[in-house]
Amino acid sequence: MKRYSKQGLWSLFLMCAFPLHAWTIILAFRDFSWVTERTNSWDAIGVVSYGLIFAFIESVVVFLVAILLGFLISKIWSEDRRIALLSTLVLVTSLWAMGSYLYFMLQVSISGETIDFLISLAHPLRFLYAISLAAVSVTVALPTYLILRSEKVLQGMRGFFERLSLLTLFYLFFDVVGLVIVIVRNI
Numbered sequence: 001m002k003r004y005s006k007q008g009l010w011s012l013f014l015m016c017a018f019p020l021h022a023w024t025i026i027l028a029f030r031d032f033s034w035v036t037e038r039t040n041s042w043d044a045i046g047v048v049s050y051g052l053i054f055a056f057i058e059s060v061v062v063f064l065v066a067i068l069l070g071f072l073i074s075k076i077w078s079e080d081r082r083i084a085l086l087s088t089l090v091l092v093t094s095l096w097a098m099g100s101y102l103y104f105m106l107q108v109s110i111s112g113e114t115i116d117f118l119i120s121l122a123h124p125l126r127f128l129y130a131i132s133l134a135a136v137s138v139t140v141a142l143p144t145y146l147i148l149r150s151e152k153v154l155q156g157m158r159g160f161f162e163r164l165s166l167l168t169l170f171y172l173f174f175d176v177v178g179l180v181i182v183i184v185r186n187i
Helices: 006-038 041-070 079-105 112-120 124-149 151-185
Strands: none
Touching (some): 041 079, 079 151, 124 151
């Protein structure tokens, strides 16, 4: 039995590309106005284009890592389950990365009561690591368990991934447009 089919690899790539492109476009909309004010709209379009090209390169790297991690998943599971599992893990990991970036981008601060509580503990850093490990473990283990054990969850995830795949194809089209813009700007 083959580990991956062409369709499976394509689906996995689209799911690896989706969060990176969505995040890049969100940040591009956020930065477009100040780049336009600083210079002009053409420079802002160039910045967005470079961001999209970088997101594509990141997508390829994440895709290659996901393929390698896929070899750790037993072949007793169908390819659909393995692709759904890998796609879900990529999305969960991406959401955690986005969340940590948002924490700093939005300049969220911890309340004084929480800091006082942490100071009162004998090992506050260990406590924070334990809480973080528990949260990450649940967000990884629960979807993994549900995808591997439930046909209904698997079908739901496949449908969700198919809808995201269409959106990701638009993002890849924007990558091509971004590449053309970068080439035109540098000629």
